[in-house]
Amino acid sequence: MLLLFFSYIPANKSRKSTSSSKRMSKVESEISSQSGTIPFMPKDIEDFRLMSGYGHIQIFTYNELSTATKGFRPDLVIGEGGFGFVYKGVIDELVRPGFPETHVAVKELNCDSLQGDKEWLTEVNFLGQFKHKNLVKLVGYCCENEHRLLVYEYMASGSLDKHLFSRMYPAPQWSTRMKIALDAARGIAFLHAAERPLIYRDLKTSNILLDEEFNAKISDFGLAKEGPTGEKSHVSTRVMGTYGYAAPEYLNAGHLSTRSDVYGFGVLLIEILIGRRALDKARPEREQNLVDWGRPLLIRPSRLVKVIDPRLEAQFSTTCAEMVGKLTYDCLNQNPKARPTMAQVVQTLQTIVNSCKDIEILRLEASNADVSISSKR
Ligand SMILES: Nc1ncnc2c1ncn2[C@@H]1O[C@H](COP(=O)(O)OP(=O)(O)OP(=O)(O)O)[C@@H](O)[C@H]1O
Ligand SMILES: [Mg+2]
Secondary structure, eight states: OOOOOTTOOOTOOOOOOSSOOOEOOOSSSOSSSOOOOOOOOOOOOHHHHHHHTTTSSSHHHHHHHHHHHTTTTTHHHHHHHHEEEEEEEESSSSSSTTTTOOOEEEEEOOOOSSHHHHHHHHHHHHHOOOOOTBOEEEEEEEETTTTEEEEEEEEETTTTHHHHHOSSOOOHHHHHHHHHHHHHHHHHHHHHTSSSSSEEEOOGGGGGGEEEOOOOEOOOOOEEEOOOOTTTOEEEOOOOEEETTTHHHHHOOOOOOOHHHHHHHHHHHHHHHHOHHHHHHSSSSSGHHHHHHHGGGOOOHHHHHHSGGGTTSSSSHHHHHHHHHHHHHTTSSSSSSGSSOHHHHHHHHHHHHHHHHHHHHHHHHHHHHHHHHHHOO
């Protein structure tokens, strides 16, 4: 999927977009900059080159990555984002003697710009320091001359957007969707729980990657930003991210906080629940913005069950749908302080997943009992 990234594309260059969600940069310059930097955060590529690296993260040459992707063969392209193509590859003996065979996704940045470099650096830096089962693993990188590449663990089932919105894939089941939501929430909650919270800023279905068992991991840390320190509730910064996912206080005033991620998570949840994209120009006008149209329905049980993704049919109980609806509604509150924290979201989702399992078991037992009563008659 290719997304526009307006903030660093020169005005005379345009990029096509095949996606309904678009990158944005509403405000051209920083509203104000935040004092204090991340420990170990290199200020630019030159600074970065002087560093000794990130221990467990491999530094690859361009040649090695060319071998890993068979010369960046077009049929090995597995995706395309705002920065360029993503290739499937293998790091093995041929690439580097003694390296255990590892399936990887290689992302090559095609943009020769300061902003591109900055995001590449942010991604390497944060993924180089954070490790969690719900964050995609960075295997290594290449920073040779003008080449900027990132090498990630290969996520065999690709991104969530394909499964939710492409008719080429079977629609994920209710229980799978809840598990994916819980995994994503855990990844974000982990970032928020750091000594100085990290705001992820880029929640969207294409950034949730799935392994072969549909375990979900967050990817793309290029827009991540340190949260406020002390008593401050937010940092002020220019608006970047993807249309449809940005919280109102961030969009309107550039106020970014961990609660902005909670809003983005709310958008993700409503997409998972209703099975529609956050923005969809193909729908009737009043339904094009999913949050505007759908949020009021989330707390009206009789309306909610009618708008839940029809492909889910009878896979969920009304009680479970109501619980998810209420959580989504709260995450999408206009007032950031009224939104739950990400830790609370994890707790609520965990409760929903557990109690819905119990409800499902009771429902199954009841329907089995019905079957055996009617067969005895
Ligand atoms: N580690 C990975 N394993 C498997 N597939 C991946 C991996 N990383 C990316 N992809 C695939 O490549 C696609 C493009 O990813 P990329 O992050 O470049 O763009 P995007 O998320 O669609 O858009 P944006 O540029 O706005 O982030 C993803 O949607 C996914 O299908
Ligand atoms: Mg992405």
